[in-house]
Amino acid sequence: MLAVLRLGHRVGRDVRITTHICLAARAMGADKVFLSGEKDESIIKSIGGVVKRWGGKFEVEYRKDWRSVMKSWKGKTVHLTMYGEPLNDRIGVLRKEKDLLVIVGAEKVPSEVYKNADFNVSVSGQPHSEVAALAVFLDRFFEGKELEKRFPKAKLRIVPQAHGKQIDANV
Ligand code: SAM
Numbered sequence: 001m002l003a004v005l006r007l008g009h010r011v012g013r014d015v016r017i018t019t020h021i022c023l024a025a026r027a028m029g030a031d032k033v034f035l036s037g038e039k040d041e042s043i044i045k046s047i048g049g050v051v052k053r054w055g056g057k058f059e060v061e062y063r064k065d066w067r068s069v070m071k072s073w074k075g076k077t078v079h080l081t082m083y084g085e086p087l088n089d090r091i092g093v094l095r096k097e098k099d100l101l102v103i104v105g106a107e108k109v110p111s112e113v114y115k116n117a118d119f120n121v122s123v124s125g126q127p128h129s130e131v132a133a134l135a136v137f138l139d140r141f142f143e144g145k146e147l148e149k150r151f152p153k154a155k156l157r158i159v160p161q162a163h164g165k166q167i168d169a170n171v
Contacts, residue, residue: 001031001032001075001098001099001100002029002030002031002099002100002102002138002141003030003031003032003033003034003073003100003101003102004021004025004030004032004033004034004101004102004103004104004134005033005034005036005066005069005070005077005101005102005103005104006018006021006022006033006034006035006036006037006104006106006130007036007037007066007103007104007105007106007109007110007113008036008037008105008106008107008108008109009035009036009037009038009040009043009106010037010038010106011038011039011040014037014106015040015042015043017106017129017130017131018035018040018043019043019046019047020131021033021104021130021131021134022035022043022047022060023047023050024131024134024135024138025058025134025138026047026050026051026056026058027146028134028135028138028139028142028146028147029138029141029142029145029146029149030058030102030138031057031058031059032058032059032060032061033047033058033059033060033061034061034062034063034066034069035060035061035062035063036062036063036064036065036066036069037106039062039064040062043060044060044062047060048060052155053154053155053156054151054154054155054156055151055152055153055154055155055157056149056151056152056153056154057152066113067112069101070101070103070113070116070117073099073101074099075097075098075099075100075101076094076097076099076100076101076118076119077100077101077103077116077117077118077119078090078094078100078101078102078103078117078118078119078120078121078137079103079105079109079113079114079117079119079120079121080102080103080104080105080121080122080123080130080133080134080137081105081109081114081120081121081122082122082123082124082125082126082127082128083114083120083122083125084119084120084121084122085119085120085121085122086121086122086125087121087122087123087124087136087137087140090119090121091140091141094119094121094141095141095143100141102134102137102138103117104130104133104134105130106130121137123136123137154171155169155171156168156169156171157171
């Protein structure tokens with residue numbers, strides 16, 4: 001099980017970026033996102049619609065208390081932060097974990113997260129975005145295999161084209 005914990009969601013301000021975290025997590029092999037911060041049914045509903053149409057088992061669960069998500073997680077926790085140890089130095093060890101909780105922040109991440117995470121890992125030492133950090137992390141973790149992942153029970157499927165667009169709606 002690979003789950004993502006999204007910290008500090010703010011209704012209105014973060015809708016687009018939190019939705020993109022969920023979409024990227026689902027597309028790139030994560031099983032679940034724990035959404036913490038302000039409760040936002042619109043995201044849970046819209047990702048639920050994506051799962052219905054595009055298949056797979058992915059889910060988004062709202063958890064007001066991120067501390068309890070971290071505490072009750074059975075495997076290791078890795079916090080993505082530009083202040084952490086380089087991804088290239090830690091990915092080999094992390095890949096051996098069966099259950100991994102990947103934590104991404106918003107504006108200000110509480111110091112407790114840095115202290116209590118098993119790993120603090122940077123995706124370059126430069127500031128960028130939680131979506132970019134998560135996508136690169138997942139790609140390195142799954143070594144590119146996530147791009148071939150199958151999504152059972154899909155109602156829609158892209159038929160890859162060199163040019164143009166084709167969707168198979170009878171899968
Ligand atoms: N000053 C913040 C911090 O504590 O890292 C930056 C906030 S940034 C807008 C939001 C989130 O993007 C961060 O909490 C982190 O999860 C992720 N992020 C941004 N740059 C990153 C990097 N270079 N490596 C890993 N994660 C990064």
